[in-house]
Amino acid sequence: MNTPIINIEHIARVYDMGGEKVHALRDVSLNIYPNEYIAIMGPSGSGKSTMMNILGCLDTPSSGIYNFKGLDVKEMDDNDLAEIRNREIGFVFQTFNLLPRASALKNVELPLVYSGVSRSERRDRAIKTLEEVGLGDRMQHKPNELSGGQRQRVAIARALVTKPSIILADEPTGNLDSKTGVEIMRLFQELWKRGNTIIVVTHEEDIARHAHRIVRIRDGKVESDTTNPQSAIA
Amino acid sequence: MKISEFFETTRISFEALSSNKMRSFLTTLGVVIGIFFVVLMGWAINGLDSTLDKTFNAIGTDMLYVDKWNWAGGRNWRNVEARKDITYAQALEFCKRIKSAEVVMPQGRAWGRQVQFKNQLLNGITIMGVPHQYALTPSGNVFQGRFFSQFEDMNSADVAVIGYNVAINLFPDSNSLGKTIKIAGRSFTIIGVIEKRGTFITDFMDNQCYIPLSSFFGIFGTTGRSISIAIKAGSEEQLDEVRSEAVGIMRAVRNTPPGAEDDFAINESQAFREESKTMRIAVYGIGLGLTALSFIVGMIGIMNIMFVTVTERTKEIGIRKALGATRTSILIQFLTEAAALCFTGAVIAFVICSIAIYATVKIFDLAFPPYIPPALLLIATVVSILVGIIAGLIPAMRASRMNTVDALRYE
Ligand SMILES: Nc1ncnc2c1ncn2[C@@H]1O[C@H](COP(=O)(O)OP(=O)(O)OP(=O)(O)O)[C@@H](O)[C@H]1O
Ligand SMILES: [Mg+2]
Numbered sequence: 001m002n003t004p005i006i007n008i009e010h011i012a013r014v015y016d017m018g019g020e021k022v023h024a025l026r027d028v029s030l031n032i033y034p035n036e037y038i039a040i041m042g043p044s045g046s047g048k049s050t051m052m053n054i055l056g057c058l059d060t061p062s063s064g065i066y067n068f069k070g071l072d073v074k075e076m077d078d079n080d081l082a083e084i085r086n087r088e089i090g091f092v093f094q095t096f097n098l099l100p101r102a103s104a105l106k107n108v109e110l111p112l113v114y115s116g117v118s119r120s121e122r123r124d125r126a127i128k129t130l131e132e133v134g135l136g137d138r139m140q141h142k143p144n145e146l147s148g149g150q151r152q153r154v155a156i157a158r159a160l161v162t163k164p165s166i167i168l169a170d171e172p173t174g175n176l177d178s179k180t181g182v183e184i185m186r187l188f189q190e191l192w193k194r195g196n197t198i199i200v201v202t203h204e205e206d207i208a209r210h211a212h213r214i215v216r217i218r219d220g221k222v223e224s225d226t227t228n229p230q231s232a233i234a
Numbered sequence: 235m236k237i238s239e240f241f242e243t244t245r246i247s248f249e250a251l252s253s254n255k256m257r258s259f260l261t262t263l264g265v266v267i268g269i270f271f272v273v274l275m276g277w278a279i280n281g282l283d284s285t286l287d288k289t290f291n292a293i294g295t296d297m298l299y300v301d302k303w304n305w306a307g308g309r310n311w312r313n314v315e316a317r318k319d320i321t322y323a324q325a326l327e328f329c330k331r332i333k334s335a336e337v338v339m340p341q342g343r344a345w346g347r348q349v350q351f352k353n354q355l356l357n358g359i360t361i362m363g364v365p366h367q368y369a370l371t372p373s374g375n376v377f378q379g380r381f382f383s384q385f386e387d388m389n390s391a392d393v394a395v396i397g398y399n400v401a402i403n404l405f406p407d408s409n410s411l412g413k414t415i416k417i418a419g420r421s422f423t424i425i426g427v428i429e430k431r432g433t434f435i436t437d438f439m440d441n442q443c444y445i446p447l448s449s450f451f452g453i454f455g456t457t458g459r460s461i462s463i464a465i466k467a468g469s470e471e472q473l474d475e476v477r478s479e480a481v482g483i484m485r486a487v488r489n490t491p492p493g494a495e496d497d498f499a500i501n502e503s504q505a506f507r508e509e510s511k512t513m514r515i516a517v518y519g520i521g522l523g524l525t526a527l528s529f530i531v532g533m534i535g536i537m538n539i540m541f542v543t544v545t546e547r548t549k550e551i552g553i554r555k556a557l558g559a560t561r562t563s564i565l566i567q568f569l570t571e572a573a574a575l576c577f578t579g580a581v582i583a584f585v586i587c588s589i590a591i592y593a594t595v596k597i598f599d600l601a602f603p604p605y606i607p608p609a610l611l612l613i614a615t616v617v618s619i620l621v622g623i624i625a626g627l628i629p630a631m632r633a634s635r636m637n638t639v640d641a642l643r644y645e
Pocket of ligand 1: 015016017022023024042043044045046047048049050051
């Protein structure tokens with residue numbers, strides 16, 4: 001098989017809560033390969049978000065090995081991590097996390113600002129990506145002028161616009177009704193088909209059904225890591 | 235940090251400010267007031283300087299006046315009072331002996347006199363008795379008519395050249411030339427008007443009337459008053475030479491014992507410069523003090539508001555960092571915002587200042603021109619931006635060091 005984008009080995013993450021240690025992750029190992037579509041499942045508090053934060057280089061593990069495209073993340077400084085986040089990772093959050101005062105277009109342009117892309121190119125790329133997620137007619141709208149599903153599409157466009165190696169979505173449908181949730185999952189399906197690598201955190205079996213590999217976490221450990229026989233890969 | 239990012243950052247900063255206009259305005263008030271004082275101070279000093287230059291030119295930068303009195307203070311008043319008058323004979327002797335001067339002449343002066351035109355009286359006028367050579371000094375520039383001639387001078391003619399204020403007070407809407415005025419009971423025909431020379435320190439110069447010296451003595455007599463001697467050195471470079479010759483001759487003429495202090499004064503326009511130094515220092519001191527105070531107040535205000543802003547926008551900071559903003563980017567974003575805040579304050583202050591200065595000059599009819607030196611605007615702008623950067627530094631550092639995950643979770 002080809003080389004993994006992400007390789008983590010025996011990762012642990014301990015939060016020090018004033019003397020009391022919270023073991024959010026204990027000994028997690030995982031390889032993620034290009035164009036995989038993975039669902040991460042598990043009960044609340046099991047460490048899913050903690051793991052996503054580490055995978056997304058927002059946070060660093062307390063111990064263990066993390067190689068991103070063969071590079072040791074432990075060796076990276078703050079600026080390197082910012083650059084990895086900017087170029088290699090696209091985040092989609094449960095609460096959308098859009099800038100409230102900026103238009104959909106400006107929100108999608110934002111990661112490109114930090115890659116130093118020129119103004120006109122930023123605009124062109126953001127417009128194109130918004131069209132790809134079906135929001136070509138909502139570009140000048142502010143987040144509060146958009147529906148939840150539309151907001152999440154803006155967030156997905158923002159994650160896609162830098163053409164990252166991997167898209168990390170932490171409960172992307174958690175704040176959406178089930179019908180809209182299905183639409184968003186269909187969009188992820190679409191992106192996966194176009195060759196993107198996707199990791200989605202969810203605790204809905206319905207949602208996980210879309211993925212072709214399901215990693216179950218419990219108490220900070222991988223409980224199971226299976227390919228999904230009934231995945232909707234069609 | 236890339237250029238395109240910087241422009242975007244600046245745009246974002248102004249956008250953030252305008253989203254909270256009232257708060258931004260109140261925050262910049264300290265800076266507005268600080269800049270206001272800087273510009274006002276600059277304007278006052280500039281005005282003072284240009285006024286002084288005018289004064290020096292009116293008096294003549296190459297003129298010396300030998301006199302019983304010192305123009306500027308600093309002397310023991312009793313000592314000066316005790317000096318013997320300079321007599322006309324001494325003055326004439328002095329004029330005969332001095333070689334280095336271009337023009338030299340005695341002049342008599344009678345303070346606080348009355349000038350009458352028909353039944354109109356003007357008080358507080360200084361009557362100057364001068365020879366015709368007075369026309370050769372800067373103080374003798376007429377803007378209407380002419381100065382009296384050697385012939386009129388020698389014949390004690392009843393002709394007068396009047397100062398600017400005398401002309402506008404006695405003849406507000408008619409030509410003064412040819413009119414007859416009464417000075418100490420004697421009638422004089424006006425043949426010229428001296429151009430306006432006075433400024434706020436030298437307004438007295440426009441309240442003078444000039445008559446031939448011989449006529450002056452005819453009215454006021456030669457005794458019982460101190461004669462002063464006007465010397466035109468020819469150029470500023472010659473002042474030192476002429477001054478030292480004048481001191482020597484005057485001491486000889488007045489038989490001042492060797493080793494004793496001069497019992498007369500050599501006055502020159504520089505005396506006003508000395509006097510103005512104190513004023514300059516006062517203006518600078520008050521101006522800088524007030525400026526510093528308002529900048530400190532302004533800085534505290536800006537620092538405070540930047541802390542509030544950073545806290546309010548914790549989530550935004552988290553989002554930006556998640557999308558790839560480096561610490562430096564975040565730092566510069568908030569520094570730019572603080573600087574933009576101050577810069578806006580500076581612009582507001584410039585507008586207020588320009589209006590205030592223009593209005594002051596118009597309303598009070600000041601001699602100061604309503605002119606703000608451009609260098610001052612540049613300095614004020616730079617200072618305001620620096621103030622913003624310094625005030626914003628700690629809040630911006632706090633923003634840049636925020637933990638991304640925690641910031642994202644902030645509600
Ligand atoms: N910043 C933090 N400081 C201290 N403890 C934390 C922090 N973040 C998470 N934890 C703890 O780590 C554990 C795992 O949290 P995490 O958010 O990863 O769970 P999760 O699987 O995402 O849960 P959920 O499904 O509710 O989102 C929890 O016990 C949580 O209390
Ligand atoms: Mg979670």
